[in-house]
Amino acid sequence: MASKKKDTHEVVQHFGDLIKGIKVAMMTTVEEDGSLRSRPMWTHDRDFDGELWFFTREHSPKVDEVEHDHHVNLAYSDPARDRYVSVSGRCRLVRDREKARELWNPTLKAWFPEGLDDPELALLCVRVERAEYWDTPNSRMVQLAGM
Amino acid sequence: MASKKKDTHEVVQHFGDLIKGIKVAMMTTVEEDGSLRSRPMWTHDRDFDGELWFFTREHSPKVDEVEHDHHVNLAYSDPARDRYVSVSGRCRLVRDREKARELWNPTLKAWFPEGLDDPELALLCVRVERAEYWDTPNSRMVQLAGM
Ligand SMILES: Cc1cc2nc3c(=O)[nH]c(=O)nc-3n(C[C@H](O)[C@H](O)[C@H](O)COP(=O)(O)O)c2cc1C
Numbered sequence: 001m002a003s004k005k006k007d008t009h010e011v012v013q014h015f016g017d018l019i020k021g022i023k024v025a026m027m028t029t030v031e032e033d034g035s036l037r038s039r040p041m042w043t044h045d046r047d048f049d050g051e052l053w054f055f056t057r058e059h060s061p062k063v064d065e066v067e068h069d070h071h072v073n074l075a076y077s078d079p080a081r082d083r084y085v086s087v088s089g090r091c092r093l094v095r096d097r098e099k100a101r102e103l104w105n106p107t108l109k110a111w112f113p114e115g116l117d118d119p120e121l122a123l124l125c126v127r128v129e130r131a132e133y134w135d136t137p138n139s140r141m142v143q144l145a146g147m
Numbered sequence: 148m149a150s151k152k153k154d155t156h157e158v159v160q161h162f163g164d165l166i167k168g169i170k171v172a173m174m175t176t177v178e179e180d181g182s183l184r185s186r187p188m189w190t191h192d193r194d195f196d197g198e199l200w201f202f203t204r205e206h207s208p209k210v211d212e213v214e215h216d217h218h219v220n221l222a223y224s225d226p227a228r229d230r231y232v233s234v235s236g237r238c239r240l241v242r243d244r245e246k247a248r249e250l251w252n253p254t255l256k257a258w259f260p261e262g263l264d265d266p267e268l269a270l271l272c273v274r275v276e277r278a279e280y281w282d283t284p285n286s287r288m289v290q291l292a293g294m
Contacts, residue, residue: 023226028233036183036220037233038222038233071177072183073175073183073184077173077187079169084173086173086185
């Protein structure tokens with residue numbers, strides 16, 4: 001499959017543009033028995049710098065899964081625009097009130113009605129290691145290296 | 148997270164309805180080093196019976212990944228309709244001309260221009276073990292057991 005390598009700055013910018021407007025990623029994690037599970041996660045529309053942040057409940061199956069195996073995949077897909085992005089990375093749980101305040105968005109009230117006061121509120125930080133995208137109908141994969 | 152168990156027949160039917168109309172799934176596989184990769188895969192709009200079929204090239208990274216670790220996740224997402232489905236299952240490579248003929252659809256020419264005559268054409272069959280879905284805005288996960 002044809003693949004193009006690009007330089008880091010270009011890559012990071014293009015990647016940011018691609019996921020802009022796709023608000024929800026499917027985050028896949030590995031369960032203890034090796035099964036793969038995914039769930040929709042709300043992504044922040046902010047400048048991409050190599051990390052992606054998500055809000056989570058501290059006690060939830062995905063946190064257990066991520067603590068057991070850090071590997072995650074984030075799939076961004078927008079069929080209406082024929083745009084598909086796969087992000088491979090490693091994920092860690094972060095308890096940081098300051099960071100949470102910075103990232104907070106009222107949309108998140110749907111999942112965290114108590115907002116920033118919720119004692120269960122925590123963050124997941126994904127360090128992006130590889131990204132691939134398909135952004136035209138019938139396109140071939142383009143690989144973003146060096147992230 | 149609230150979860151509802153349903154009986155097998157109801158489950159299978161509802162699941163079929165949910166993914167109907169979502170033509171492309173992101174299929175996540177596990178690489179040898181443990182990283183998770185996903186890519187868009189064209190799904191067939193046919194009655195669901197516990198298995199999902201995909202066309203693939205016989206020699207491709209995803210086939211190597213699946214032979215090394217059978218676990219896959221299929222993420223169906225349709226942001227326009229706020230519909231997200233996670234399917235956990237096991238995947239195997241199937242070389243079966245008869246089955247390929249039965250499943251063939253002209254849309255697939257985009258990835259397999261030689262069509263059914265392509266010697267590299269093969270099938271991936273995913274045996275569904277668990278499915279979860281989120282199908283209303285702000286909905287909680289509903290689990291489909293007993294698949
Ligand atoms: C909308 C869309 C649908 C696709 N459907 C398929 C498919 O059904 N089978 C397939 O092998 N590749 C399909 N591809 C290409 C794959 O996403 C991927 O690039 C290719 O299979 C190589 O994947 P691999 O390197 O992980 O093996 C599709 C691509 C797009 C953009």
